[in-house]
Amino acid sequence: xxxxxxxxxxxxxxxxxxxxxPAESLRNQSYSKTSNSEEAGCGQTRLARHDLRVGSVKxxxxxxxxxxxxxxxxxxxxxxxxxxxxxxSLKADGKYFTLNNQKILILSGAIHYYRVHPEYWRxxxxxxxxxxxxxVETYVPWNLxxxxxxxxxxGTGTDHMSQFLxxxxxxxxxxxxxxxxxxxxxxxxxxEWEFGGLPSYLLETQEKLxxxxxxxxxxVQDFLDALFLTVPLVKDFVWRNGSTPYPIIAVQVENxxxxxxxxxxxxxxxxxxxxxxxxKFENEDLLFFTSDTPxxxxxxxxxxxxxxxAKIQNNSGAELDELMRLQPDRPxxxxxxxxxxxxxxxxxxxxxxxxxxxxxLSEILRRNASVNFYMFHGGTNFGFMNGAxxxxxxxxxxxxxTSNDFGALLSExxxxxxxxxxxxxxxxxxxxxxxxxxPLQQLESHERPPETNKTAYGNVPMTHFMKFQDIILVVxxxxxxxxxxxxxxxxxELRIKPIDETKFRGQRYGFILYQLEDKPEPGVVLRAxxxxxxxxxxxxDDIVVNPPYSLPEDLKKFGFWATRExxxxxxxxxxxxxxxxxxxxRNNFGKxxxxxxxxxxxxxxxxxxxxxxxIDNSKIFALEFTKKDLEE
Numbered sequence: 001x002x003x004x005x006x007x008x009x010x011x012x013x014x015x016x017x018x019x020x021x022p023a024e025s026l027r028n029q030s031y032s033k034t035s036n037s038e039e040a041g042c043g044q045t046r047l048a049r050h051d052l053r054v055g056s057v058k059x060x061x062x063x064x065x066x067x068x069x070x071x072x073x074x075x076x077x078x079x080x081x082x083x084x085x086x087x088x089s090l091k092a093d094g095k096y097f098t099l100n101n102q103k104i105l106i107l108s109g110a111i112h113y114y115r116v117h118p119e120y121w122r123x124x125x126x127x128x129x130x131x132x133x134x135x136v137e138t139y140v141p142w143n144l145x146x147x148x149x150x151x152x153x154x155g156t157g158t159d160h161m162s163q164f165l166x167x168x169x170x171x172x173x174x175x176x177x178x179x180x181x182x183x184x185x186x187x188x189x190x191x192e193w194e195f196g197g198l199p200s201y202l203l204e205t206q207e208k209l210x211x212x213x214x215x216x217x218x219x220v221q222d223f224l225d226a227l228f229l230t231v232p233l234v235k236d237f238v239w240r241n242g243s244t245p246y247p248i249i250a251v252q253v254e255n256x257x258x259x260x261x262x263x264x265x266x267x268x269x270x271x272x273x274x275x276x277x278x279x280k281f282e283n284e285d286l287l288f289f290t291s292d293t294p295x296x297x298x299x300x301x302x303x304x305x306x307x308x309x310a311k312i313q314n315n316s317g318a319e320l321d322e323l324m325r326l327q328p329d330r331p332x333x334x335x336x337x338x339x340x341x342x343x344x345x346x347x348x349x350x351x352x353x354x355x356x357x358x359x360x361l362s363e364i365l366r367r368n369a370s371v372n373f374y375m376f377h378g379g380t381n382f383g384f385m386n387g388a389x390x391x392x393x394x395x396x397x398x399x400x401x402t403s404n405d406f407g408a409l410l411s412e413x414x415x416x417x418x419x420x421x422x423x424x425x426x427x428x429x430x431x432x433x434x435x436x437x438x439p440l441q442q443l444e445s446h447e448r449p450p451e452t453n454k455t456a457y458g459n460v461p462m463t464h465f466m467k468f469q470d471i472i473l474v475v476x477x478x479x480x481x482x483x484x485x486x487x488x489x490x491x492x493e494l495r496i497k498p499i500d501e502t503k504f505r506g507q508r509y510g511f512i513l514y515q516l517e518d519k520p521e522p523g524v525v526l527r528a529x530x531x532x533x534x535x536x537x538x539x540x541d542d543i544v545v546n547p548p549y550s551l552p553e554d555l556k557k558f559g560f561w562a563t564r565e566x567x568x569x570x571x572x573x574x575x576x577x578x579x580x581x582x583x584x585x586r587n588n589f590g591k592x593x594x595x596x597x598x599x600x601x602x603x604x605x606x607x608x609x610x611x612x613x614x615i616d617n618s619k620i621f622a623l624e625f626t627k628k629d630l631e632e
Contacts, residue, residue, distance in 0.1 A: 076178040076444045077134055078245035089239055089285040090249040092307045096434075097331045097370060099239070099249065103436045105368070106333065107427060108135035108182055109376025112191065113170040114144055115404055116379045118163055120414060122173050123449055124377050127410060129177055130448045131420060132427050132440055135249070136174055137182040137335075137372045139189040140167065142223055143199040144385070148498060148505055149219075152226045160383055160627045168233045175237065175247045178444060182335075182372065183234070184252040185277065187220050192342045192387040192400050194509070196255075196588035198595075203492045204506045209595050210260060212269040221276060228280045240283050250287045251277060252335070253306065257290065258297025262591065270303050291335040294322040302326075309335035311374075314356075317363045332369035337361065339373050339419060340407015344389070344398035345584075346552050352407050354418045361423060365430035373423070377414065378406035384509035387588035390597075395555050395562035399534065399584035415451045468542040475629045476513065476621030483617045488514070488605045490533070490598035491583060494622055507622040512600040513580045515619035518608045520577040524570045525610070526558070530603020534561045534584040540574035579606060580623075 081100045091098045097106060109128045116124055128136055144161055146152050153159065155166030174181050188210055189197035202209060206216055228235055238248045253274050257265055274288060289307040292300070295318065302308050310323045312334045320332050339357065341350035364371050381387075386400040405412040409420040431440055466474070481494040482504065491507035498505050518524075520540045528536070536559040538546040546559050546568055554560065558568035561584075570577075583599040606613040 074444045075438070075442055077180070077438070078178050080438045080443070082245045086239065086241055086243055086245065088241065089283075090287040092287060092289075092331050094329060095331060095368065097333075103434075104134075105431065105434055105437055106135050106180075106182075106370035106372070107133045107431075108137050108180075108370070108372035109133050109409065110137045110336075110372060110374045111377050112138050112141075112375075112379060113167060114141055114161070114164045115381065116164075116377065118166065118169065120452075121170055122177075123452070124410065124414060125173055125177055125179060126446055126449045127414070127416070128376055129179060130446045131409070131424055132431070133179075133373075133376070135180040135182055135372070136376075137184065137374075138170070139184045139191050139193075139197065140186060140227070141189060141191070141193060141197045142187050143193075143195060143197055145227065146199055146223050147508070149199075149201050149205075150503070151498075152223075152230060154227070154230045158627060161385075164382070168231050171233050171237050171247060177446075179247060180239075180249045181237070181247040182250045182252070183248055184255065185224075186255065187223070187273070188255050190255050190387075190589050192404060193381070193588055194385045194387055195586040195595075196387065200492065200508045200586065201505060203596075203598065209592070210254070210257070210269065211266045211592075212272055217269075217272060217276075220273070224276055224280050235281055235283075238281060238283050238286055241285060248286075250289060251281070253277060253288050253290055253303065254301070256292055256297075256301065256311070256589075258292040258299075258301025259589075260591065261300070265300050267303070270301070274303055274306065289333075289335065294319050294326060299326055307333075309333040311336040311338070312360070312364070313338040313341075314360065316360045317367070320364065320367050320369055332367055334364050334369055334371045336374035337364060337371050339375060339409060340405075342404065342406055343401045345401055346395075346549070346555070347398070350407065354422050357419050358422050358426065361426050362430070365426065368434060373409055375404070375406045375408040377410040378404040378408040378412060380404055380412060384583065384585070386585045388585040389589060390587045390594050395552065397534065397561045397587070413452065413454075416448070468539070471623065472513065472621055475623050475625060478629045479507070479622040479624055481507075481620065481622060484620065487615065487617060488601050489617075489620065490600040490602040491622070492598050494620070496622055507599075508624060509583055510625050511580050511582050511623040513578055513621040513623060514601065514606070514615060515621075516577045516579065516606070516608070517614035517616060518577055520570050520572070520574040522571060522573055524608065526568045526570060526579075526613075527607035527610075528558065528564075528566055528601070528603075529605055529607065531561060531564055532559060532581060533597070533599045533602055535559060535582045537580045537582070538568060538570070539578045539580060540570065540572055541576060542578075545571055 081102055081104070086100050088098070088101045096103045098104060111124050111128065113121060125136060144165055145154060147159065153162050153165050155162060155168065157165070171181060186197050191197060198209065202219070206219070208216055237246045239246050254270060257270060277288060278284065287307065289309050290301050290303060291309045291311055293311045307330060308323060308327050310319050310333065312319045316334065316337070320334070323332055337360070340352045343350055381400065381402050381404050386402060388397060388399040390397050403412050409417055409423055411417055428440065431437065479496050481496045484493060484495065486493065491512050494507045495504035496507060526538065537544045538559065549555060549560060555562035557563065558566040581600045586597055587594055
């Protein structure tokens with residue numbers, strides 16, 4: 001039985017009267033029930049009135065006879081799938097998913113809370129619901145929630161991104177709107193996000209990532225402990241038997257693991273992550289799943305008895321057919337139907353037209369597959385958090401741009417697109433053809449929220465600025481590292497003192513400044529050893545003297561990631577010389593060796609007219625531009 005210990009509310013199936021007594025005290029009392037039938041005022045639906053007596057307390061409610069299958073107008077999804085109490089979670093057996101033993105077609109859209117300003121969370125979720133979608137999917141970025149080894153942030157921190165990290169509030173809004181939630185906890189998320197969501201300090205302490213290495217799994221466990229301790233809603237907001245309706249119906253284990261290794265995958269690692277998730281959620285009935293591209297990965301990223309889902313861009317019919325072959329007698333799901341694509345710097349903007357989108361979506365729904373639009377709303381890679389890709393051919397590395405528009409159904413600004421309109425039409429057509437689903441016309445709907453107002457700000461005069469030496473004094477000194485153990489350290493090899501004066505950390509993001517002792521003179525040749533990671537600025541007396549890039553061919557010059565041992569001729573005389581290297585974003589996808597990365601000058605010293613340049617390691621500065629740096 002289900003006893004409420006909160007104020008009763010009016011639902012579509014009548015009034016429910018509940019005692020203010022604590023639920024726990026009621027559970028321990030005997031109860032009896034009686035029922036009678038009466039006509040309801042909603043169409044021809046016949047209701048049964050149930051009187052439930054618990055001790056001296058009478059609980060009454062009216063519910064429909066299940067044989068009618070008819071609900072009132074504006075029935076919420078939560079009410080529809082819990083009308084007689086919750087006895088089953090999301091199941092993936094047979095041709096269709098079922099929730100509480102009733103058929104459900106998951107129509108989901110990806111919105112990453114950390115890519116959208118919290119002021120817009122409700123607006124974006126309302127627009128998702130207005131399309132007719134019933135679920136929102138989001139990743140959980142480890143590197144934002146645990147920015148340093150002993151620091152966690154779930155919305156109460158003091159950094160620029162802290163306000164984006166209140167996942168509790170995001171889940172609460174989803175619940176208020178009656179949406180289901182698919183949670184993708186990683187620990188690796190890809191997501192075109194810095195280092196695939198992995199924290200950069202792993203590069204300081206950890207040689208092995210995403211495998212069953214004891215040290216790596218211990219760090220993962222520490223993060224999960226903090227997440228579930230600090231954000232109890234992650235566990236408490238799971239749809240579970242005997243409960244009131246809650247939003248989280250499924251959780252993904254890892255991500256695209258079938259593409260990671262060199263051969264057979266580390267199944268011990270996958271099973272260990274699954275076991276850790278199960279332990280934390282304390283719910284054996286919660287549905288877990290993996291996600292890969294069936295035609296490429298086959299079962300390499302799969303876990304026995306765990307649902308496999310597909311990532312799809314083109315040839316959706318063939319991908320789903322392969323998924324069905326690999327996993328017969330289970331429902332099909334496109335856990336990522338890529339609505340567009342991301343952009344790299346120096347590449348043309350990626351555009352996928354509505355005709356392609358319409359054909360692929362129709363093919364997915366024609367097979368009665370559930371779908372998650374990746375992305376429904378792409379948002380923005382704020383700060384230094386964009387990801388990147390690496391290749392075995394020129395230009396070898398490509399950083400993502402700040403925008404994550406992705407050709408999504410909502411634009412980066414949250415505006416409706418042609419794909420939104422196409423999706424609305426196709427969903428309405430195909431959804432009505434599947435028997436035993438909640439009729440869309442009877443489900444609680446929501447009018448489309450208006451698009452946000454746009455304003456042309458015109459010229460904005462800059463009233464405050466900092467000279468470069470002031471930046472070094474304020475930002476650099478705030479993150480002044482101890483003298484590195486080796487010359488020419490990379491960002492990850494710096495040793496910066498955090499709040500605790502006894503501990504040190506490497507540099508995460510931003511710029512690393514190497515101040516040289518050589519005097520700049522016209523005609524002197526500066527040469528890089530190996531590659532610069534990722535982009536260098538040569539400064540003579542604090543003025544940048546090397547040209548920026550504007551074309552792909554520029555990457556062949558000194559200062560850019562695509563060229564080894566390039567030369568730069570210093571054009572002018574000065575009193576002091578420095579090289580500042582920018583981290584443009586860590587790679588977020590690939591094989592194990594692709595995740596072994598260092599930023600700055602990891603390949604060794606700069607050469608000054610053929611000899612190693614002179615450097616004082618006490619004059620190497622980390623310019624991270626954190627909120628704390630700028631407030632000091």
